[in-house]
Amino acid sequence: MEITWTSTAMYLSQSKYILDLLKKTKMSDAKPLTTSTATGHKLSLSIYASPTIAHWAAVKRMLRYLKAIHDQGIVYKHSPLILTAFADANYARDPDDWRFTRGYCIFFGDNLVSWSSKKW
Known part of the structure; x- marks a missing residue:
């Protein structure tokens, strides 16, 4: 880094x-x-x-x-101290294991402070 x-x-x-x-x-x-x-x-x-x-x-x-x-x-x-979050999920499912993917990101002001993408 x-x-x-x-x-x-x-x-x-x-x-x-x-x-x-x-x-x-x-x-x-x-x-x-x-x-x-x-x-x-x-x-x-x-x-x-x-x-x-x-x-x-x-x-x-x-x-x-x-x-x-x-x-x-x-x-x-x-930047302004505003907390904003976004989330999404893909229910199209993986053709191999039929699981889906979900993810989110969190901003504090204009700055990305946390994110995740995970297969369920």
Whole structure:
């Protein structure tokens, strides 16, 4: 985690970690992508519960996405003291185990202070 302070805000990022990961996986020269997943694709467990070519393609796509956003992060700045929460759930269900995903995020002013995503 990298922290950069300014007179008005604190900036958190993991740029160095992402760049090191890209180098370790030999994806430093890969073309960056602006989306993390292809629309309409769902990964499924194989019959033998081992990764497939589709799984590897998804990992490579995620690494290419990380390359595009490696310099982004979270900014914490002075803002009004208002507590706001958002929640969502995906009842489309996972095709392998029929469980759903739910998540939430909580803001204190303009700053994200807590979040979670969990499969049930």
